[in-house]
Amino acid sequence: MSYLSEPTVAGSPSSARSVDFPPRVTIIDEGEPARAIYQIVSGNVMISKLLPDGRRQIFELLGPGGIFGVTPNGHHDSVAESLTDVRLTAFDKGPAENSLSFNSFMAELLKIQICALHEHAVLLGRKSAVERVASYIMELIEAPSHQAGIGSDSVTVRVLMTRSEIADYLGLTLETVSRAFSQLKRSDIIAYERHDGLMQVHIKRLRPLTGTY
Amino acid sequence: MSYLSEPTVAGSPSSARSVDFPPRVTIIDEGEPARAIYQIVSGNVMISKLLPDGRRQIFELLGPGGIFGVTPNGHHDSVAESLTDVRLTAFDKGPAENSLSFNSFMAELLKIQICALHEHAVLLGRKSAVERVASYIMELIEAPSHQAGIGSDSVTVRVLMTRSEIADYLGLTLETVSRAFSQLKRSDIIAYERHDGLMQVHIKRLRPLTGTY
DNA sequence: CGAAGAATTGAGGTTAATCAACGAGGGTGG
DNA sequence: CCACCCTCGTTGATTAACCTCAATTCTTCG
Numbered sequence: 001m002s003y004l005s006e007p008t009v010a011g012s013p014s015s016a017r018s019v020d021f022p023p024r025v026t027i028i029d030e031g032e033p034a035r036a037i038y039q040i041v042s043g044n045v046m047i048s049k050l051l052p053d054g055r056r057q058i059f060e061l062l063g064p065g066g067i068f069g070v071t072p073n074g075h076h077d078s079v080a081e082s083l084t085d086v087r088l089t090a091f092d093k094g095p096a097e098n099s100l101s102f103n104s105f106m107a108e109l110l111k112i113q114i115c116a117l118h119e120h121a122v123l124l125g126r127k128s129a130v131e132r133v134a135s136y137i138m139e140l141i142e143a144p145s146h147q148a149g150i151g152s153d154s155v156t157v158r159v160l161m162t163r164s165e166i167a168d169y170l171g172l173t174l175e176t177v178s179r180a181f182s183q184l185k186r187s188d189i190i191a192y193e194r195h196d197g198l199m200q201v202h203i204k205r206l207r208p209l210t211g212t213y
Numbered sequence: 214m215s216y217l218s219e220p221t222v223a224g225s226p227s228s229a230r231s232v233d234f235p236p237r238v239t240i241i242d243e244g245e246p247a248r249a250i251y252q253i254v255s256g257n258v259m260i261s262k263l264l265p266d267g268r269r270q271i272f273e274l275l276g277p278g279g280i281f282g283v284t285p286n287g288h289h290d291s292v293a294e295s296l297t298d299v300r301l302t303a304f305d306k307g308p309a310e311n312s313l314s315f316n317s318f319m320a321e322l323l324k325i326q327i328c329a330l331h332e333h334a335v336l337l338g339r340k341s342a343v344e345r346v347a348s349y350i351m352e353l354i355e356a357p358s359h360q361a362g363i364g365s366d367s368v369t370v371r372v373l374m375t376r377s378e379i380a381d382y383l384g385l386t387l388e389t390v391s392r393a394f395s396q397l398k399r400s401d402i403i404a405y406e407r408h409d410g411l412m413q414v415h416i417k418r419l420r421p422l423t424g425t426y
Numbered sequence: 427c428g429a430a431g432a433a434t435t436g437a438g439g440t441t442a443a444t445c446a447a448c449g450a451g452g453g454t455g456g
Numbered sequence: 457c458c459a460c461c462c463t464c465g466t467t468g469a470t471t472a473a474c475c476t477c478a479a480t481t482c483t484t485c486g
Contacts, residue, residue: 104316125384171338
């Protein structure tokens with residue numbers, strides 16, 4: 001869902017431009033004055049926050065269509081980092097937030113994000129380590145960018161994040177994440193060889209372990 | 214911030230009505246078809262989700278101005294319960310979501326909620342039990358409904374939730390919450406006598422314990 | 427007064443964190 | 457080309473935090 005390609009929406013803002021970033025760079029830093037709102041065209045972005053003592057929590061993984069840089073006041077409340085090569089559409093803040101149609105378009109996307117944040121709060125507050133990792137893998141599979149092989153028993157996904165990043169997303173330590181992966185691997189629920197991120201997943205066996213079903 | 218009392222917004226929907234609820238009743242159940250969007254006029258509402266085995270996570274505490282019942286698809290993804298006597302403005306879904314000005318108004322509120330959900334994710338994923346309880350108490354103090362005594366060292370707040378509800382909000386058990394309260398009380402950071410919810414808080418001593426500063 | 431719900435506190439168990447060692451790539455520079 | 461280093465991942469041993477189970481007290485309400 002893209003604002004610019006939405007033909008039914010009137011009054012497209014003139015101040016939209018395309019921006020590219022390489023993998024693993026900071027796109028937005030916490031505390032920065034908010035100049036623009038970004039929508040992802042391609043690639044993946046992580047949104048996180050840091051505590052003063054260095055603890056980090058990643059709370060959103062965004063793919064194509066996702067928006068970030070949205071803030072109620074004038075300053076960004078979180079960090080945005082690219083995970084892959086990323087292409088973004090940047091909407092200048094001033095024009096965008098004065099456009100009723102843009103705000104309306106944005107409300108639609110914010111609803112989806114809130115829904116995901118709700119689900120993630122349940123994971124962080126109430127799920128065990130294995131349930132969290134199982135939920136994470138299911139999330140990768142169900143991502144819109146991964147339409148292949150839905151319905152089949154076994155699927156291949158690419159894990160783009162390091163153990164440490166996954167840990168910061170799931171509210172665990174990297175060792176606990178690694179142990180959960182190993183445990184799922186020993187149980188023949190997932191399979192992988194090299195550290196290239198490619199992983200086979202037996203969906204029907206994995207889903208019951210997420211705690212959600 | 215209320216939509217109806219916002220004089221600059223054009224085209225107010227005809228289908229807004231006022232609804233009242235007593236304390237501790239279910240306003241919206243998970244899975245229900247979404248018929249309306251609600252904005253709180255007065256009182257407090259908790260938003261939560263249940264896992265199939267009964268685990269519960271409360272992820273939002275809403276006061277006057279807060280909205281809920283917003284969903285990207287046609288069904289509610291979470292439970293809304295009143296904490297106090299509540300007065301709501303209900304906006305029928307059909308007219309509301311076809312109104313650009315209403316959606317634009319809603320985007321503003323959703324931004325604020327997303328910000329709160331981000332903060333809560335950090336709490337759930339990365340904070341210790343005492344830090345969570347300290348953060349919870351600070352949240353009560355900083356709520357818009359509690360403008361009294363900002364700046365002074367000591368403030369009185371009313372804790373409306375039971376230990377069990379606080380636990381489900383903070384991702385802990387009720388015993389751990391109780392122990393954290395006792396610990397803060399022994400350290401002369403908070404003070405209370407009866408179980409009526411009234412509590413004195415020494416803000417300057419409490420704030421450093423939240424982990425955020 | 428008795429009963430029911432809420433809060434507190436203690437003892438003991440479990441999970442995940444911490445501390446630590448090691449191995450497997452990948453890149454850099456000699 | 458190979459040696460080295462650095463990051464990442466895995467695994468083991470131990471510790472600490474929080475959960476579970478249980479008993480007791482406090483509070484409210486019929």
